[in-house]
Amino acid sequence: MRMVFNFKMSLEDYHQMMVSRTFGNSWIRRIILLVVWLVFTGLIVLDLTGVIELTRIVHVCALLVAVSFPAAVITMEINVSKYKDAYLSGFKAERQIVADEEGLTFCNRSTGESGSNPWGEVTKLEELKDVFVIQLNRREAVILPKRGMGNTKKVDQFREMVKEKIPERFYPLKRSVFR
Incomplete structure (x- = not known):
């Protein structure tokens, strides 16, 4: 056939399609990614304000997670915006x-x-x-x-x-x- x-x-x-490529299709996976990002971003803020003291390795890992998630969202939204502009222009x-x-x-x-x-x-x-x-x-x-x-x-x-x-x-x- x-x-x-x-x-x-x-x-x-x-x-x-872009959300699927970036974060997968499972809403549970997306929630887990968001929670992990919130936790690691919170750790960075607490470390920078002196409330807690992270080891250098944990600090770097937390910083990578805190930066990577928003970078992925921003990149995805830029691609969607470019597609929207092309789509609307014909x-x-x-x-x-x-x-x-x-x-x-x-x-x-x-x-x-x-x-x-x-x-x-x-x-x-x-x-x-x-x-x-x-x-x-x-x-x-x-x-x-x-x-x-x-x-x-x-x-x-x-x-x-x-x-x-x-x-x-x-x-x-x-x-x-x-x-």
Whole structure:
């Protein structure tokens, strides 16, 4: 079976992709990162004000964490802002993703760039509420919006194809018992 998805990457799609690339998709992981940052930033402040005295190694580690997290957020927001400016000035951001028995083919229809990845090269494919996040490696993820798939039948067909091709690396949408 061959499935072709054409869509225009929205500002929200791009933002979600950047958050996913920077901090992952798990809200628990994001909360843990925030708590760790708050703790280490607090330690730095307490050390600088003389309330506590950190060893040199702990001070350097705390400083690295205190600086790295905001740097990641700022870098991500700069990239989103650049995309927003291009998007609002008329950049088309048209994408095509083809899924078949061999793997996935990605085409940036705005620039003509394309590439393909066999199923074996997809490190993780996670389903979120509105998108599928296709992780190709530790630094590269592609967003496939469900709205770009046409209808729920095609979403279900894609989900089944992914379950068949990479069952150990597919993370379907977790249904909440509280809804």
